[in-house]
Amino acid sequence: MDLKRTPLYDEHVKLKARMVPFGGWDMPVQYEGILDEYKHTREAVTLFDISHMGEFIIEGNLRDKGLDCIVTMPLESLPVKSSRYGLMLNDQGGVIDDLIVFRLEQEKWFIVVNGATTDKDATHFKKHLSDKARFLDVSMQTGKLDLQGPLSREVLSFLVDDVTKLDYFKFDFFNLLGEQVLISRTGYTGELGYEIFYPWDKTKQLWQALLNDQRVKPAGLGARDVLRLEMGYSLYGHEIDEHISPLEAGLKRFIDFKKDFLGKDALGKQVDQRLKRTLVGFISDSRRSPRSEQKIYSIDHQDIGFVTSGTFSPYLEKGIGLGLVPIEFNHLGAKIFFGDEKSKSPAIISEKTFYKIGSLRH
16 A cells, blocks of 8 residues: 655655654654654654644534534534544444544634544545535645644744744644744643644745754654653544544543534443443553553453553653553552463553643643
8 A cells, every 4th residue: 555645754764764654654753763752852842743634624603514513522612713622423432533623713613633534534524514514625735743842832932923822722823934824732742832734835844944943853653652642642543443432531521411412322321331441541560561452461360451552651661551441440559460371561550641740731
């Protein structure tokens, strides 16, 4: 299968990035090294190419055009120039995708979805939106750069006037290198950061301009995964998918049960019948890291679940993971094992957020 390339593919090759397939795209997993890029994000500022993500524009009245019934989060109360994280479900309550909705105007919406699911998501929107709604897929016209880290505001302020006014999950349009573009104060790292949506064919100029600042280093998907996992953030295809409900994944706070949405009945039955499994965090007793799809065992070595994501946490200097287990095993401090029949490593159940000292809301 031919892999898609972002507008920065040649730039990554010049920087000797290690390229890997990711959701149908040829993406940089690391440049200098995952741990170095992780450390620079936590302490300074890094730049991520996230142009593989999908972007849609939807215009029309929230209720009449069907958008309100497609997503789980409340949109009517969302102010213009604000954004909100939520989910899009199938009839069984499984997650088709997680997404962020930006309210551009009273009846105009900008939606960011995962790169690997963009086509599937577009089909779902078109199927369930009213005939009167205007749907536009602008994914291949929109580049996306994420500037993340405690110095990100300082760096971006050199190129953008008034960006310091943005609060968390707010956005606005700014002049950046002669282009009027959407910049939001969001990200996936647990640090202060900004997501910049830029014209696809001009993204290279922005990438080079930001990297001209000596404080900024490029970072790849490897560091991004460690950063998000330390925060306990879900990754589509791991913690959530069409066979895992948001209630099982611990995402109930992103569901508005006061409104109608696709999949609501199925979630209601889960609430009534009580969940059978839930997502937990766990910390290895050693530096050994869990791997996705490894088994989770009880203290008496019974197979009880599986790892959804795992990595080595530089912050804790131990392996950390997220996994699905029967709800009766969700006890903080409870001892478990991860691995396989040949090799099991001890760990303890923990909170899903492992890193709590970031600059996210500074």
